[in-house]
Amino acid sequence: MARWTRRSALAGGAALAVGMGFQSGLPLWAQARQRVPYLLYLSFDNIHQIDPTQPDEPVSLLPDAEGGRSIFDGIAIDLRHGHIYWSDMGVPNQRDGAIYRCNLDGTKRQTIIAPGLTHTPKQLKLDPITRQLYWSDREGMALMRCELDGSGLETFLRTGDPVAHRGDQTRWCVGMALDPLARQIYWSQKGGDNAGQGLICRCSMDMPDGAAPDARPDIEVLFSGLPEPIDLDLDVENRRIYWTDRGDNTVSRAPMVGGA
16 A cells, blocks of 8 residues: 655645536537646635646636535536536534536536535545436435436435434545446545544445345445545556545555455
């Protein structure tokens, strides 16, 4: 398992990109032809776009952002239909999380999952094969999915009861990533603050016959005893899993097959 600290990553000129798509300010037909790369990142209540050639001039895509209750966290891009999706954790101690989408230039903001239908949605991914959205629900202690228009909302894995296990951070699902071809989903359970209780797990994206979200026989624990794992990503081609760890302030990688 290789590991980098934030200091060494920055010294090496590395950057973490949450997405890339088309340049704003162009008509959609021109964007589709030109495909100018850019980076997107989230603040608490807005989506920001950076042109790599002008990194000191970010553009905010939601000028009418609500602020206040918003804590944006996960982001996914659907280039086929020209949409940006993002998760809003809302107020973490209340069940008022939501998922929204807008056009690539920030226009036509829509509510996909209304506040209260998920608790505190975190990392968000789009399955390019089934065209579904997947996300981790932290205090909801769950993994969830829906169609791109918000229909078919489903909890397909639950690690605890949000009421009975309230405040138990070992059950919080924080990061998640998809391996669509293998039909597997990976997720992190962070544990307490830098407590060495963190897990990275995986299971099938399909519910086994006779199973229930809180009683799945196919859960594998790939890594345990981690300081505090947060977001995940996969390099499926090279069979590597990457994750950030808030506890020891690192970015780590390991084989997707798991290890001690």
